[in-house]
Amino acid sequence: MNMTSVTPNSNGYDDDPAAIAAMAESMRTGERGPAAALAMRVVAAVGRASGATRYRRIVSAHVDSCLYHGRAGLDFARRLVDLGGHVSVRTTSNVGSLDLRHPGLVRLEGEIRRDAKALMQAYCDLGCAETFTCAPYQITHRPDVGAHVAWAESNAIAFVNSVLGARTERYGDFLDIAAAITGLVPDVGLHTDTGRRPVMVLDCSPVPARVWESDIAWAALGAVVGGRAGVRVAALTGLPGDLSDGGTTEDRLKALAATAASAGGVALFHVVGVTPEAPPDMSLGGLPVSAVTIGDLAAARDRLSTATGTDLDAVSIGTPHFSLSEFAALARELAGGSAFDERVDVYVSTSRAVLAEADRLGYVDPLRRAGGRVVTDTCTYVTPILAPTAHTVMTNSGKWAWYAPGNLGVDVALGTLRDCVTSAREGRIVHVDTSWD
C-alpha cells in the first residue's frame, strides 16, 4: 500500500501524542498495508530495546541501507518492495557500492555487482531520492532547526544534529527505511531536550587563530573531540565560524563532525556562538572544562597518518562528499598549475547534485585537465576503486584517514588540500602548509 497520503505537518516536531499513537496503531494492525506493518514492527523493536514510551513524527529520512553488506540486506529491501512499501516522508539515499554514473570505476564483478546494483534500485523503488550521497545536507536536503528526522550515516547524523539543529538519533541499517516508511521514531536520546544538552566543555581558545585556516586542523580537532567525548555531547568554545559565510564554516564543521563521529561515535556537538543551539551566552555553568591546545591537534594529526616515507600512489579527497565551495577552492589551487604526475591517481568523491552544479560553474574542468577523476554515488573507502597496487594514499579527510588503512590495507598521509595538490603534481608526499609552525 502506498503511504504517500501521509504527509508531514508544517511543524512535524510537535505533533499531538494521541494522533501519533493512533498512527502507530493503524500501522501495527495492518490498516496501512503489510509493508507499513513490517516497518512498524522494526521501529517498535528498537523502541522496546531503548525503553521509549512514545514516538515522534519525522519530517525526513536519510537511508544508509543501500550500501551492500550481503544478501540479507537485499532480501529485506525486496520484501518491502514486494509488499508495496513506500516512504512517507522526504527520503534521500546514502552512498551505494557502485558509481552508477561512471560504471568502469568500481572493480566489483559478478553476483556482488549485480546484487549491489539491485539493492540501490530497490531503495529507489521504495521512494528514496537517487541522491546516493553521504552529504545530503549539501544543496539537496536541509531540515529546519528543531525538526525531528531519521538520518543514518555517522557524518550526516553529526552534521544534521550539530550544524543544522534538526534532531536525529544514531540510525543505521533497517531502521532508516522503517522510519521513512512509518514516519515515526522512538522518542529517546537526541530527540529529547535533555539528551541534547552538553555534558562537557572543550575550550579551544589556546589554539592560535591562524591554525584554523588549515583544513586538516578541523579533522584533527574532530579526532580530539571523538577521543574526549566518545558518545557524549560536548560544547566547543573559542572557535571561529559563521554559518552564512558561503560554505567555509560548513566545510570545516563537516570535517570536524565526520572525524569526531569516526573516532568516537559523536552524534552531536555544539560550537558556541556558531551552531544553532549554542548562542554566544549559552549556559555552561558547572560543566567540566578541558583545554584543547595546538599540541593536542598536532598529536591527533600525526596519529591519523600511517605513511612513513614520501612514496605516493594516489590522492583521495571528498570524504564526506566534496561540497561546491570545496570544488571552488580546488579549482583555485589548480589554476595555472601543472598536471598531476602520471604515477599518482587523483580521485574526488562527490554527489551527482554537487557535481552538476560545480560543472555548470566551471569548477570541475581544471581537475579533469590535470588528470583527476570524479567519483559519484559511492566513495573510495567503501568499495574497490583504487588500483590494487596502491600502497600509500594522501587525503585531507580525517574520516578517510581513520577507516582506509583497515578497509583497504593502505598507508595514509593526512595533508591539507594544498598539500594534496602539490604532492599529486610532484609524485611524492610533500607538506607545504606552514600554518601550524
Add this chain to the structure above:
Amino acid sequence: MSTPLGTDHGLTLTCRVLHPGAASGPLTVLDEPVSFWGGVSADGTIIDARHPQRGESVTGVVLAMEAGRGSSSSSSVLAEQIRSGAAPAAIVLAEPDVILVLGAAVAAEIYGIDMPIVQIDPADFAALPQRGWAQIITGDGARAGDDHGGDDHVGDDHVGDDHDGDDHDGRARAGILHDNLDCTANLMVTPR
C-alpha cells in the same frame, strides 16, 4: 533486576528479552565488545586485529559481551550471519544495543529465524564463568513479575499499548510497551 540462584548445576539468571527466542550453546564471554561490521567475518570469526579474542568463532555459541560496539552496519552483518548460519546461537548483553536488536528483528521477519538477545544485570554479567554451557528459556516459567524498578517513564503516553498480559513474543506487538522491562527470560549457565 535479576536474582542469581545458585544451584548444584550452576546459575539461573533472570534477563530482559531484547529479541525473543530459545537457544543453547557453549558460553563465550568476550573480554571486550566487538563490532560485527569490520570485526567479525562472514563465517563468524573475530577478525578485529585489536580484539583479544581474535581468531575465535562466534558461530553457535551463546555470546556474552558487555555492550554493542561500532558501526550501525553491524545490523546487516548480523542478519546475514543469522541467514547463513554463521551467527551466534544467542547474544547476552549488560547494556541494551539497538543495532544488534535490529539485525535479529529483521532476520526473524525475513527468514523466520529467532536468535535471542537478552540483557542481564551488569553485576550478573561480571559473575559469568569464562566457559560453560548456557541455555536461554523464554515462556511462562521465566516471568519475573511486575518489576518496574528504576524504569524512567516519560509521562503516561501509552503508544499502541497491548496489555494482553500473555504474549511475550516481541514481534507480535508493534506498540512500544509501557511495561517493557517485565518481558523476561531465564539464562541458565553451567560452568565447566
